[in-house]
């Protein structure tokens with residue numbers, strides 16, 4: 545018996561002590577040494593940012609800023625000044641550290657890039673197939689769906705345009721992509737809404753132990769994987785069904801395009817794109833380490849006075865009348881090989897809907913409207929978008 549205890553003490557104890565020491569060193573390497581080294585390597589290349597904080601990185605500060613910003617009434621900000629509200633950390637840190645800065649998503653470095661040249665380089669760098677909907681066959685369905693919407697509006701004075709357009713988009717996509725039985729299409733929208741809720745409640749939450757999130761999956765992780773897979777399958781099916789149809793849409797909607805573009809500039813629904821650096825990569829003059837996250841805040845680029853001028857927070861569709869030379873800084877649908885496949889679809893839908901509405905109504909904002917844009921996966925009005933309809 546004594547011999548067993550002696551052998552245990554002799555072999556197992558040092559062995560387990562050694563293993564604990566190795567785990568501790570690896571933990572400290574991941575949670576402290578590596579971040580410090582990356583931070584100083586980026587700083588030598590001229591990229592600075594808020595300092596790395598043990599385990600949490602900058603997530604606590606970002607959460608704090610976001611909660612504070614969302615509690616601020618828009619009346620205190622200039623009307624279309626969305627950046628301090630939706631991405632307050634990007635607003636503050638670009639002012640301090642310049643167009644590109646490094647921040648920390650837990651122990652993970654994230655390079656935030658708002659320099660349009662670099663953004664373009666990132667977006668055009670990825671491999672991927674450029675898919676473009678050729679959608680002439682969808683136009684009758686769009687018109688039909690708008691007619692259904694206008695029927696609904698017949699005896700009402702006020703509508704919530706946010707809910708109405710959400711319904712319209714789901715109707716149009718469902719009808720065009722899934723044919724007469726468009727229940728499947730509606731299902732995609734329901735799944736997207738559920739996914740949005742999950743993403744929103746887990747935003748900037750990081751596991752306190754690096755790597756734990758890979759071993760222990762929460763019910764939200766499992767649910768979001770399932771939803772993502774189901775949405776992907778539905779979209780692939782959508783593309784498959786559209787293949788082979790051709791044609792061009794030649795509507796003359798130039799002025800409306802200017803209004804739509806200016807709205808998408810001030811309120812880009814997709815306000816931030818993300819990418820990951822797979823292996824050590826050169827980007828512009830920077831050398832980026834593997835696994836670095838990249839954030840391309842479209843909202844910050846669209847609201848940058850250095851690019852768009854001091855009046856960038858004003859709604860001025862005429863900016864899009866002539867070639868403003870800012871194509872690189874206008875990215876509501878992304879750019880490069882992964883440009884939005886629904887670009888033409890979305891642009892046609894909004895122009896058809898607007899022109900059909902404007903033929904019957906003039907509209908104005910309802911006094912019940914509260915201007916409170918917020919982000920839940922996309923930028924949207926928090927309390928809806930109530931408008932008053934004035935029949936012509």
Ligand code: HEM
Nearest residue numbers: 672779813814817876877878882883884885886887889890
């Ligand atoms: C105003 C409406 C829309 C906006 C602002 C928008 C914006 C975007 C943006 C910015 C991206 C690029 C994502 C990235 O680079 O990571 C994207 C990708 C995508 N969009 Fe849209 N989108 C809109 C409507 C639609 C519609 C109606 C559809 C489908 C019918 C759609 C399907 C897609 C798909 C499948 C991708 C992924 C493309 C890829 O990764 O190759 N979008 N969208």
